[in-house]
Amino acid sequence: MDTKNRLAFSFLITWVCTCFLALIIGLTSNPTPAKADVxxxxxxxxxxxxxxxxxxxxxxxxxxxxxxxxxxxxxxxxxxxxxxxxxxxxxxxxxxxxxxxxxxxxxxxxxxxxxxxxxxxxxxxxxxxxxxxxxxxxxxxxxxxxxxxxxxxxxxxxxxxxxxxxxxxxxxxxxxxxxxxxxxxxxxxxxxxxxxxxxxxxxxxxxxxxxxxxxxxxxxxxxxxxxxxxxxxxxxxxxxxxxxxxxxxxxxxxxxxxxxxxxxxxxxxxxxxxxxxxxxxxxxxxxxxxxxxxxxxxxxxxxxxxxxxxxxxxxxxxxxxxxxxxxxxxxxxxxxxxxxxxxxxxxxxxxxxxxxxxxxMMGESQYYRNGNEIAESADSPNLLFIERGDKGLTIINKAAETFDVTAAKMPGLGVGCYSELQYDFEMCVDYGGDGQKYINKWGSPNRGGINIGPRTALFFVKNEA
CATH class of the missing domain: 3.20.20.80 (Glycosidases)
Incomplete structure (x- = not known):
């Protein structure tokens, strides 16, 4: 490569590096607006x-x-x-x-x-x-x-x-x-x-x-x-x-x-x-x-x-x-x-x-699960189910009575166990014989389904493996 071409090549490399550096500086010097959590x-x-x-x-x-x-x-x-x-x-x-x-x-x-x-x-x-x-x-x-x-x-x-x-x-x-x-x-x-x-x-x-x-x-x-x-x-x-x-x-x-x-x-x-x-x-x-x-x-x-x-x-x-x-x-x-x-x-x-x-749950998606996809009696004006990705669940019962079913599907959550953040008990989800996901543990290994007291909200987060 002659001297003239070497100079041109050197200039090109310098220009590319400078542009790349400018891009990096531009990306890092314009922070996105702050977001608060709670x-x-x-x-x-x-x-x-x-x-x-x-x-x-x-x-x-x-x-x-x-x-x-x-x-x-x-x-x-x-x-x-x-x-x-x-x-x-x-x-x-x-x-x-x-x-x-x-x-x-x-x-x-x-x-x-x-x-x-x-x-x-x-x-x-x-x-x-x-x-x-x-x-x-x-x-x-x-x-x-x-x-x-x-x-x-x-x-x-x-x-x-x-x-x-x-x-x-x-x-x-x-x-x-x-x-x-x-x-x-x-x-x-x-x-x-x-x-x-x-x-x-x-x-x-x-x-x-x-x-x-x-x-x-x-x-x-x-x-x-x-x-x-x-x-x-x-x-x-x-x-x-x-x-x-x-x-x-x-x-x-x-x-x-x-x-x-x-x-x-x-x-x-x-x-x-x-x-x-x-x-x-x-x-x-x-x-x-x-x-x-x-x-x-x-x-x-x-x-x-x-x-x-x-x-x-x-x-x-x-x-x-x-x-x-x-x-x-x-x-x-x-x-x-x-x-x-x-x-x-x-x-x-x-x-x-x-x-x-x-x-x-920051960054997790959200889905309001229809109660009739969980249990027949769960489609109620007093109940709300909010899934967060496949890792979290909020259940709200505003009724003056306990909601209790011994069999409940949970189609949106991943297989595994979930900790409730206030009352400190475990809910587990696994596949049933029909290939659908069910709650097979609610607090005790001896029962599945859902049991939520009157005027109560529960928050479940999936346990880390």
Whole structure:
């Protein structure tokens, strides 16, 4: 090979290597958006208390913690570390400094660092639609001079309460008021670059402290256009979602271009109908197909969150205590959605079993098995069977009576034995003489079939060979 050809060949090899290196760098420098598994909602909990609770949170299988808004708000008449009576004060920002009722910046930093040591990530709740009611600051300075970040009237919308929640213009531009708060919450001009800049700076400060994501409060009160500009500073590797209490499927989904996920209140409504007396659990088969739930990739799911827990609001979405546990078991047993579990429910034994099941079943497919494929009497409005690949099974019985059959087929699961995660017994599946798969062991080698108690959920995971 002459000198000219050697130079050309050398250039070609260098070019190919450079292009390959650039491709590798490109692939590794654009991380996919973060996904959470199960979120523990440390609602209205002081940061030091959450830090002390981390071993319990980790043992229960939660790998994300969502904290209440950490910024400065009006002072509370209760002890925020022991009472949730005045929880709503946390959603009335006075300033974006980290000197809130739940702890200071160091308390938050200590929580984040301790959580990260355990492999747990932290999501911060942020409130950008409005500021605290001015009545708290009448003795401080005239409106709006009392607010350090927004001391000019031009940063706020006209003081006018929302009167028609079906009018999207009012919902996005007027003030949030209530019978107990007729003055309302001063609504920020989130379209202004200055307002957006202050909100960017606040999120960047939280990210610098180590926060791994955000929950955005009251997003339906901010235009989609404004929201798009507010979230643009969030890195791709952070998990974030919007609280959208949509009146219907389409209203909730309109925020998906801005947020990777939003709260699935459509599913809450569907769950309520299924678990109420006379409801049918078979209505929970693939509810997103009929817009009775949001698509799983777009949804943060729950049976209750702090909005539906709070006294005096959303009473139509409140569950009976036992129904709440079973509805949450459904949320954790299915593939779709990112489950959010409220602090008051997080350590109930069935829910802990469901949290561990959800974690173990990540990546497994899902199939709602028709009861008549299992046993004649299993096709019932009170029973639901959710298979996860051939490795897991959730069974829910909402009836007040035990469901007991001595022979039950299990066509979707692989041959082998499965451990139940709460009650710690074994179910085994093997082929029968007719070539079909049956449950040949249920707790005891002396019996097969299914025996599930009243108002009970069970979670089975295949034993490793």
């Amino acid at each position: 979120i523990y909602h440390a609602f209205d909990e002081c940061f030091a208390n959450v830090t002390a609770k981390l071993p319990e949170v980790q043992a229960a299988g939660y790998n994300y913690i969502q904290i209440s808004p950490p910024n400065k708000t009006p002072s509370r008449e209760d002890d925020a570390c022991t009472s949730d009576k005045y929880w709503y004060i946390q959603y009335q920002p006075f300033d974006y400094v980290l000197e809130g009722n739940l702890g200071n910046e160091q308390d938050l930093k200590d929580l984040i660092d301790a959580a990260h040591e355990r492999g747990i990530k932290v999501i911060a709740d942020v409130v950008f639609n409005h500021m605290a009611n001015y009545r708290f600051y009448k003795d401080v300075a005239p409106f709006p001079e009392a607010y350090p970040l927004y001391p000019k009237k031009e940063y706020f919308r006209e003081a006018k309460c929302i009167s028609n929640y079906n009018n999207s213009y009012e919902v996005e531009n007027d003030w949030l008021c209530s019978p107990n708060d007729k003055e309302g919450l001063p609504d920020l001009r989130t379209d202004l670059p200055y307002v957006q800049q202050k909100q960017h700076e606040y999120m960047q400060k939280l990210i610098a402290l180590g926060v791994d994501g955000f929950r955005f409060d009251a997003v339906k009160h901010i235009s989609v256009e404004d929201l798009g500009k507010i979230v643009e500073v969030i890195p791709e590797d952070k998990f974030y979602y919007g609280e959208a209490i949509g009146r219907n499927f389409d209203e909730s989904m309109k925020y998906i271009p801005v947020f990777p996920k939003v709260t699935d209140f459509q599913l809450v409504n569907t769950l309520k109908s299924a678990f109420v007396y006379g409801g049918d659990l078979r209505s929970l088969v693939n509810p997103a197909d009929s817009q009775r739930a949001l698509p799983g990739d777009d949804a943060v799911t729950f049976a209750r969150n702090h909005d539906t827990w709070a006294p005096g609001q959303f009473d139509n979405w409140k569950f009976d205590k036992n129904d709440l546990v079973l509805a949450t078991a459904y949320v954790l047993g299915r593939k779709e959605g990112t489950p959010l579990i409220l602090t008051f429910d997080a350590f109930e034994p069935t829910i802990v079993a469901g949290t561990k099941f959800h974690e173990k």
